[in-house]
Amino acid sequence: MRRGLKMTLVTVTGAALTLAASACGGQEADTGGGGEDTIKVGLAFDIGGRGDQSFNDSAAAGLDRAKKELNVEIEEISAKPDESDADKESRLRLMANQGHNPIIGVGFAYTAAVNKVAKDFPDTKFLVVDADGCKVEGPNVAAACFAEAEGSYLVGAAAALKSESGKIGFIGGVNVPLIQRFQAGYEAGAKKVKPDIEILPAKYLTQPPNFNGFQDTSLGNEAAKGQLDAGADVIYHAAGAAGIGVIKTVGAAGKWVIGVDSDQYNQPAVAGVKDQILTSMVKNVDVAVFDFVKSVNEDKFEAGSKIYDLKSNGVGYATSGGHVDDIKSQLEELKQQIISGEIKVPEKP
Template sequence: MRRKRGGALAAIAMAGVLAMAGCAKDSGGDGNQAAGEGGGGEPGSCVTNEAPAAPEGNGEEQTTEHGDIDASDHKIGLAFDVGGRGDASFNDAAAAGVDRAVEDFGAEKGSESPAAGSESEAAKEQRLRQMAEQGNNPIIAVGFAYAEAVGKVAPQYPDTEFALVDDNSVDEKNVTPLVFAEEEGSFLAGVAAAYKTSECQVGFVGGVQTPLIQKFQAGFEQGVKAAGGDNIEVKSEYLTPAGDISGFNDPAKANVKSKSMISQGSDVLFHAAGASGQGVFEAAAEGDALGIGVDSDQYKQKTLADVKDVIVTSMLKKVDVAVYDYIAAVADGNPDDLPERFDLSVDGVGYSKSNPDIEDITEELEGYKKAIVDGDVEVSETPEG
């Protein structure tokens, strides 16, 4: 591995934010309600803490300029996670990065193959070996589930470059990890949920209960607390335990879980569940609730067009940007120059603004984003309890 990514962030330094934000919002939050009580008001009425000041210009996104990159001699292989291209989430983001590199840099689109829900390590290894034998270079393994397979296959093909999304445990010269500060982007999703709930109760739906997905949960819960203190309750549920990755591709189960959470009072649901997220949004649409997407801007996804109006924003995990930048770096011969971690400071994570319903709280979201980038707020990677 070319470089080790940054270690776990420190526990959340929420006291600084709450000290800056001791007053109630004009929208009606008085800071004295118990969690889950006082619902049925207007959006924003559950918020108790004033947001940090937003930067001038409301935080314009950074763009990376690559100059003249020629990747015409590179054939890009994509080993997808479960769900593959078309999941409207994680895999589609990786695919978008490859598609853009093909268009901008002249790279050749190579082999694509999705993982099965319960496949063996041998099957993953076979997929990667087959891609290498077919001349794909680089090969992008999408998801932490490929870590063991990449660790075995990459040394066998030292002239082939591999990228491993969401894992930095493989210590090989030709392996570049692409990891993200999911907890930072999810913190902003939590802030958005706090401002959009009128019931003072929100929910998190995780696909598989792994440390990676718990980073989404942790950030979300902390963002809700930053804006709403103890006035807003967060319910968190997982579809499958660690080791069973079918939770990333089971919309029916996500729908049942989400309907249950909505019936218990949650009116904003944030999911980190891959293709299962469709079930979350369908439940939100039926239950007069709101949804927050993940990874891609799910408001714009064609496969979610029927439920897009409930997707108030999405936590952007910019796998597309990381993959695109990685291909450019490989073509330019300098993959070591990529960020050690794609976080808020490099716009590696963030939130979407395509749904106009988010516009009324953009200033607050940008204020919290600035506070995280400036180090005034540190977001923990692990949930409390």
């Protein structure tokens, strides 16, 4: 049954969360007294939070849609670059104790925390976006996973077809298996359409456990300069908010840059160089977030993993700006070959 609610927005600091959560313990969530049943959605962002104009903003778009169309209450909280799993657990426990149900952890780094906390709150539904290994535990936990390699394959093909120097590059935020899937698909797609294309050694901004590579734009700027100096005239980034530095630097140099997660052609932070954004590899995180909230709202929640791929339009490439219009037929042919299984896209570089 659909439940109508008024909308509120709560802002909570990380410090307050940790203190409050430690005081709350592991009690079952208080869903409120008498009267109308309510749904209060809690969403914990990945590093960068709302406003990163990439991965987190795609999740935020899904939350905003749920707020508008389902009229739910929401609370959203951002992560800190140096936080631990314990910090994430505290954040999730606080939201659960406050009666938020469902609760969403945005980013693979929430996988362990969600799996652990969900066991203590069996009546609360949880979602991990980009779950580590696409695996979650428990009857009240779901995972939204994306075929990043498939979408990256298509923008890799676009990069090779558009390159004039014959050299292209890839910049990843943090060297983890998730981001390696972007690299693997990108390189395979480029080689498919132009076997002799030179792909510069991939540059990762940081190594785990340092996740600042998803946030520090100066790191993206410096990495982009290095690949431009090495002759790349198309560079693809999978670096979250740090990728804004990549886009601005490559755009200012008059070369092609490829965005990620959101259609970055339309993001205000890069408006001055948007005509240098060749395309973006789009992950429809907004759809996954909305679908999950709607499923709980309508008592149709299903535990386990769901894959968002090319076939389900969970990933794809952006056409804003018209820069890939002349090669779109080739990209669409490759897309259909991936969907049919004719092309097997690698997930490791």
